Each structure stands twice: as structure tokens, then as C-alpha cells.
């Protein structure tokens with residue numbers, strides 16, 4: 001169980017990731033705001049309580065890995081990494097600038113702390129399976145985490161990996177699905193529905209759980225339970241809201257990649273600050 | 281906006297011909313085909329994020345007499361669903377139409393993973409495949425019916441945004457034929473896509489320096505207008521190619537092959553020099569990859585130096 005202090009700390013960390021991500025995207029005036037906002041809590045749990053990583057030694061061989069398979073949410077990951085000390089917070093303002101180390105899609109060759117290059121949806125899960133399998137061969141204690149989009153789960157490659165890893169029983173692999181119900185063109189339900197995700201993965205032989213993806217304590221508990229399932233690959237379906245906590249994005253249908261005005265961003269940051277007061 | 285011209289022409293075709301179908305893979309608000317869903321609800325489908333499935337399914341539709349246009353970013357057509365395009369469409373002789381948006385550096389802020397600098401070259405190596413990049417609204421308007429009704433599979437690059445108009449209103453372009461936009465006898469610039477406007481700017485600058493440079497729009501990469509390449513080689517004796525693409529296997533390579541076959545003359549190739557894309561604004565990337573009018577001017581000067589040494 002998470003102590004009250006730790007719980008408070010994770011909520012605060014999530015809040016800070018959200019704020020830094022808003023400011024980071026705010027510097028550009030456009031970006032993948034929706035899918036960044038929905039993974040803030042899982043990033044807070046991973047980098048605030050779960051993952052063994054060393055900001056001073058990003059390449060440490062026994063570290064836990066994260067593959068951000070929905071690579072377009074790079075800006076949220078960068079905010080978490082900066083807050084964990086992998087690079088200075090000011091660097092967030094270089095997002096997408098020519099020559100930057102922070103491109104819109106996650107890139108292991110450019111950013112300290114990023115473990116895999118993604119952006120072409122569907123590939124990250126397979127790469128995570130490869131990492132988990134390879135680390136298991138070495139008897140490594142490391143875990144491999146990966147975050148998928150639900151729209152991304154329409155890719156055939158996802159289901160190839162699900163079949164393979166279900167059979168391989170990779171106890172060191174923990175997959176999150178950001179089930180925010182939306183994709184680029186709108187609602188998953190209207191485009192090509194996925195059905196019951198947890199059930200589907202269970203049928204492929206996975207240890208599978210459903211969790212409120214904005215509840216850090218619940219996510220933390222689910223990770224512990226996934227870690228305990230030693231003989232199986234694990235999936236945690238995060239029920240989330242696309243654009244969560246960004247006032248001009250949350251609740252909008254077309255909130256995947258947005259252009260916004262400075263006023264909208266200022267308002268969003270003011271709302272974010274007010275939200276912060278409820279944490280105290 | 282090229283996108284609006286495309287949608288306008290496509291709507292006309294769809295109204296006239298019920299066989300024309302539109303497929304998209306969760307980028308229909310990006311390429312604008314989402315607007316067609318309301319007009320033709322039964323003939324426009326968003327398959328979701330699954331390009332490979334979309335392309336083979338398009339082949340199946342073509343096998344029963346439909347004319348499917350499959351849309352995704354250019355990078356995904358060339359990389360993600362290449363086997364499907366190769367086998368289900370090209371090898372099976374099913375005339376699927378592949379529309380790839382955000383070509384080359386226009387992928388801009390989406391960065392390297394989304395920046396196709398090899399798509400034309402990859403598609404060019406697929407037998408049967410017609411490979412084309414309409415340069416501006418006039419060309420797109422004139423070429424789209426030819427593309428839709430081509431009896432072979434087609435890969436078409438499509439810019440979404442505003443592009444400079446380089447062809448006069450009423451231009452009747454023919455798939456497979458280049459268009460001479462500006463005549464000259466000192467050298468020829470054979471350009472495609474974004475680079476046609478840069479080539480015209482370069483020719484203009486060179487004119488100030490007393491040089492007469494021909495500019496040709498080579499919008500069809502395959503079949504390449506070899507007769508026109510030959511003519512430029514014979515009449516101007518020096519050639520520069522300019523493309524929003526890798527110089528490997530793209531326009532520069534295709535022209536080099538033709539010159540080697542028919543009429544070797546000095547050649548300089550402006551384009552991306554065997555490297556990955558990067559994130560940044562289109563202007564930044566044009567500079568970074570040495571694709572500006574100024575870079576073309578430099579290439580023309582170099583090629584003229586080589587031509588002089590030969591004579």
C-alpha cells in the first residue's frame with residue numbers, strides 16, 4: 001500500500017508534469033495536447049515511485065525501461081524526465097525547434113532517458129517485448145514498461161506482439177493502454193471499435209487489469225499486482241480522459257493535435273494552478 | 281490550399297463515378313477526406329490506424345471493379361504498407377491509388393519518423409507503379425483524372441498546404457511528360473515538387489548574372505520523360521536536378537540513369553544527401569538540407585564549371 005505521504009507526493013508530481021507539459025507545448029502554440037494530458041498520472045507513478053532509473057547515468061544497464069509506444073506524447077515524457085533531473089527544465093522550451101534534442105516523437109538517440117524511438121504507431125510494443133525477452137535471457141532484474149494508445153491498438157502489429165508475448169509469458173513486461181476512447185479522427189467507438197480490451201488480452205494469455213488512469217494510487221497498486229504475476233506478461237488498461245486537465249482540450253472531440261492561442265494557454269495554466277491548490 | 285483543390289476535384293469524380301471509393305487510416309482530418317464522409321457516407325471509410333490492412337483491402341476492392349484511393353502520410357505508404365502495395369496491388373495487377381500526404385520536409389514538426397525522403401524512390405522500384413507528385417493546384421486539377429483512371433497502380437504525393445502556383449491556369453498536363461517552364465541554353469534544372477519554385481527562383485537569379493537556364497517540371501518520376509531528359513542534355517549540355525527527397529533513387533538518380541544510358545553530360549543533384557529527416561520548420565529544414573534556391577544556384581555554377589572543362 002502507498003503511504004499517505006507518497007500518495008500526496010505522486011499527485012503533486014503528476015500535477016507538476018501536467019503544468020510543465022502545458023508550458024512546453026505553450027511555447028509552440030500547437031501540439032499533441034490530448035494524448036499528452038491523458039498519460040500524466042501513469043508517468044508520475046512510473047518516474048515517481050516505480051521505475052529504477054538514474055538521472056546521472058541514463059544508460060545504466062540494470063535500469064527499468066519505458067517504451068512510449070504512442071510516441072506522439074513525447075512532450076509529456078520530456079516533462080517527467082526533466083522533473084526527474086535527466087536534463088534542465090529550461091530545455092523543455094526547445095521542443096520542436098530546429099536542432100533540438102526534444103522532437104515531437106520520442107527518440108532514443110536524441111533525448112537522455114528515452115529508451116526507444118517511436119512515432120510510427122504499433123512498433124513500440126514489439127520493441128518492448130524484445131527488450132523484456134533479452135533482459136530475461138540475461139537474468140536481469142529490470143522491468144520493461146510501455147504505454148500504448150487505444151487507437152494504436154487498431155494496428156495489426158500490436159496483436160502480433162500480444163500473441164507472441166502472451167505465449168512467452170514475460171513476467172518483466174508491463175504494458176499500459178491509455179484507453180482515452182479517442183484517436184486522431186475522433187472516437188474509437190465510431191471509427192473501428194476495440195471491444196473489451198481487458199478480456200481480449202486475457203484471451204491472449206495476459207495478466208490483465210482495468211484501472212482509473214487518473215488515480216495514481218490505483219495505478220501503483222495495479223503495477224504491484226502486475227509485478228507479482230511472475231509467469232505472465234501484464235497489461236493494465238488505464239481508463240483516462242483525453243486532454244485531462246487542460247481546459248481547452250478536455251471534452252473536445254478534436255483534441256488530438258491542436259492549435260491554440262496564447263490566451264487559451266494562459267487560461268489553461270490558470271485553471272491548472274487552481275487545481276493545484278486543491279492538492280494542498 | 282492543395283488539399284482543398286484535391287478535395288474539390290475528388291468530389292467531382294465521386295459524383296460522376298460511383299466506383300470511386302476513399303479509404304483513410306485515422307488521418308482524415310489531416311488530409312481533409314473527413315469532409316467527404318458526409319457527402320458519400322457509404323463510399324468513404326476510415327479503417328482506423330491500420331495502413332497495411334487498408335492497402336490490401338483496397339486491392340480487394342479493385343479486384344471487384346472499384347477504384348479505391350487509399351490515404352495516409354507518405355511515410356507510412358512507403359514504409360509501413362510497402363509489402364501490401366507491392367504484392368496485393370502491383371504484383372496482382374490491381375490498380376490501387378495510393379495518396380501519400382506530407383512529403384519530404386513538409387512533414388516538418390512531426391519530425392524524422394514522419395519525414396519521407398525515400399518514398400518516391402521506394403515506389404519507383406516497384407514494377408507497374410506510376411509515381412507522381414503534382415506540383416501546384418493547376419497540375420493537380422489536370423492530373424487527378426488521369427491518376428484515378430490509370431490502369432496501373434499509382435503512388436501520388438500530395439502537399440496539404442499552400443504552394444506557389446508555377447503553372448498557368450488552363451495547363452493541360454500529361455502523366456509521364458515533363459513541362460518546360462522556362463527556356464534556356466546554358467544548363468537545365470529538372471525539378472519536382474516544392475523544388476520547382478526554388479528552381480525558378482534560382483534561374484531568375486542566374487539570369488541577373490547573364491546565364492540562361494532552362495527549368496523543367498518533372499512531376500512524373502515514373503515513367504520518367506526520358507525523351508525530355510535527353511533533349512535537355514543535348515541542347516544545354518549540363519543538368520541539375522532538385523527534389524524534396526533523397527538524391528538516392530529519386531529524381532536525381534532517375535535522371536542520372538537516363539543520362540548514363542543515352543547522353544552522359546555533367547549532372548549535379550540537389551536534394552537530401554543520404555540522411556534521416558529532422559524536426560523543425562520547413563524553412564529551417566530547407567536550409568539544413570541545402571535545398572534552397574541559393575543551393576541550386578551553387579549547383580548550376582558547379583555543373584557549368586564541369587561543362588566548360590569538357591569543351
Ligand SMILES: Cc1ncc(C[n+]2csc(CCOP(=O)(O)OP(=O)(O)O)c2C)c(N)n1
Nearest residue numbers: 035119120121149150151152182183184306
Ligand atoms: C503507423 C502510424 N499511422 C498513423 C500515425 C498518425 N497518428 C499519430 S497519433 C494517431 C492517433 C493515435 O490514437 P491513440 O493511439 O488513441 O493516441 P491518443 O489518443 O492516446 O493520443 C495517428 C493516427 C502514426 N503516428 N503512425
